[in-house]
Amino acid sequence: MDNTLLISSKLVKSGYQYLERNWASIINLGICKKVAEDVSGLVYDNYRDITIEPFLGGKLAIYGFLKDGRRIRLGDLGEGVQNYIIARILYELENPKVLLWDDIEAHLNPRMLLNIAGWFFDIVEDDNQVIITTHSLEAVRTIAGINEEKAVIYLTSLEKGALKTKKLTLKEIEEFSEAGIDVRVAEPLLL
Template identity: 25%
Template sequence: MDSTPTCDDIILYYKKLVIVLDNDKNVYVIVIFFNESAKVTGGCYKIMRIESLSIEIFTIFGKNQFNFSNGLNIVIGENDTGKSHLLRLLYSLIESNNLVAQQKADNNSYLLQKSLPQKLIDIFKPEKLAHLIKNGQNKSHINIDFSEYNIPFNFTQKTKIQVNIDKNKVPARLIKQDSLFIPTKEMLSFYDGFMSLYLTRQLPFDEIYYHLAKTLGLLVLKDISSPEKQILKSLETLLNGKLLLPQNGNKLEISLVAEGMRKIGTLSHLIANGSLNKNTILFWDEPESNLNPKLIRKLAKVLVDLSSIGVQIFINTHSLFLIKEFEILREINTQIKYFSLGIEVENNLRVSQSEDIEGLDDLVILDENLDQSDRFMKKIN
């Protein structure tokens, strides 16, 4: 049974008493109130998804629009085409939204004006916010469109601690949306001591690593809901039935385990401790790194299964093998969308997006794969 129902799971009554009689004839009285967004203030919450993002003059981006799937979003491109920047920007915006939502204040616009630049700095690590504006131009515009509301803002070369935001478009109440970001470097082998070091020392890591370390530090749940439990079982099969974490006071030598298996262990533990569930938005930077083809195939199935139960997923990848696996698994979940990023002649970023891999304008990794095949055939002939 799910521990946290969504608003759609509850019959809503406005300022009414709901009398519940259980099988043992115990009587419970539940009082349900609405806030102005028609969200129940206790016992459930709304789930948001990222519907679209528009970017102007931000890092490598010129003027680009992204329309996302509620399922699996796959970003493809050569190095230095903005793949990681896209995922980091989305995560920064969600975390800024969450920081303000948790405060349950009435001055959301003002709080967002301060939290947005701070999150961008904490995650992108520029010396100053203005360095995130493309090519030293004057102003950057960003608008993220959630399923419940949108947050449009801009900042200039002179912006220091407060961005400009359209106050009329920010709702009176923001909704906290659970999200996770798994970076390229695995953290399972060093997260335990990382948190205190991050808070007290200068480290070459951004806030994403600190967030993940805190999340990995959560203990596993006694029980999890059925769909997540099935996915967890498939991951534990890959791990030979073991979580790669301290158990019964005995610490496994995680550093001696292959890094690819540590990444599988990370995903397994995030599901086991309830951090990754059907309501989560998951970002993963190059999930295929340090995985052999057999594990990539298994990972593709897990990611498709997660998106099938409701997880919105954003990944970037260089792996044609992984992309082919997603296409093979498309019959399980058709909510898959591809985004190809490339650089045009004048260093402008070109974005191609399609629900079908064949619908992309160009696919560099496919071109390189075909070129390699041709060179290999010439070699053996």
Template identity: 25%
Template sequence: MPFVRGLEINGFRGIKHSEGSIPLKKFNVIVGRNNSGKSSFLRALLLFPDPILQASSYSDLFLTHGSVWEGMVYRYRGKCVLKYATDLGELTFTLEYFGANTTAGAKAEFSFGGVERQEINLSPPQQTVFLKPLTYSTYEDRKYLKRLFKEMDPQQAALSHTLYVAEPSESLLLNSWPELELRNFHVEIAREVSKCVSDSFTELSIRMNEVVLRKMSDGVPFYVRFSDQGKGVQFLVYSMALIKLNSPTLVLWDDFGSYMNPSLVKQILEYLAKSSFQVVLTTHSIDVILELVEVEPEDSQLLQFEKDGRDVLHHRTLCLDEIKDLLDSNQDPRKLATAVGI
């Protein structure tokens, strides 16, 4: 069951507004031209349900245009409103940015269904780390949000854990190594990697403070540096480690399929499809679409995005059967959004 059922955007990044709420299923693949709003849509989902928890996850979002707040708001000034449709009701995130030199500064607030609104006051941004400009207690704000959602539904004590797959990080693997090894993830990940590469790895390991993959060559163990692997394999190892360590509710992956052979694309799609979390991917790769119809994830769709000259985000949804029909008629779903003028 999808966790976020829809998202309506007003005044976020390069999007003036979306044409209504954009529906989401459990497994979603988004296509569209460059600058059509795909990445901005993922970044809006990344803010769900609270944009104040992890500085490392959000710093690039808020610093995109050289300022903590203005890069989030359409045309760098004004009001941004994001409305998330969930099974528990509608969550609204509002951010107003008036400029760093004004007395008003910036302010953000959350509202959820009929629950009393919680406002978080923000000082004018002075530093480059997202959490720093927040006044008073970020920890208290976080506790409030978790308590708010817990009161709404005891089954949703930790309402959402959104995971954004970014560039592979060897340091994250090193820092997380004790837990990876304790829970046997270092072996599970190596087995998954071996299914789609020419090597047969037995485990991830640490040697000389580097992450390595262990393989057997003529009965003798050999250790291949993680940093020497191709980008596709690095993404597979890194994403699986992130997912296994964090047990997310929602996984976001921008530009999925880059650096990947079709067999690797299929391997990762199969892994994501059999998991319980919700998935939202963006891609420019036809291989991703071809493998999507082969894997046939449950409750899946293709979203075609197109942003018009007024910066309004339009969308169209296609089910797997419709995608297959297009491919059978030699039509490229990546180009169709532009062709039909949605």
């Protein structure tokens, strides 16, 4: 795939390491300041920038630099905030045509998920693609609801090595739900 970025909570540590190795070329691009300001709307702190500074034993750590001068180590924030910050910096740095995000709902509160849905809308409006995986119908409703015209939802199942898919609309998912059918459980009947 042409210039693709995969985000997964399992890969956040690798994302940290990538940022540490490339920090000298990242710091003056203005990306971290932009991401810090965006994150301020999601948490109860007011971030001015994101920096890398020495921590215990001379190791480097990523910090959120607050407007009041305090610093909060990224590792001390919730995993959802960590994942989002790393994802945003990597996305802004690499500017991929395709963003893949595995288990989008992992560690995210509803407000963050709504903000990410808005970000995805902007990405799609710029003629890029966003592909997510989730087991959460709430995540599907939130993300597809932001841009229902462009959202494509697939129910998938892997059976005996064969991938089965069914394309659904948000309206169809809602209709199944109103009828008491959870599409995640009813996949053998739907596929």
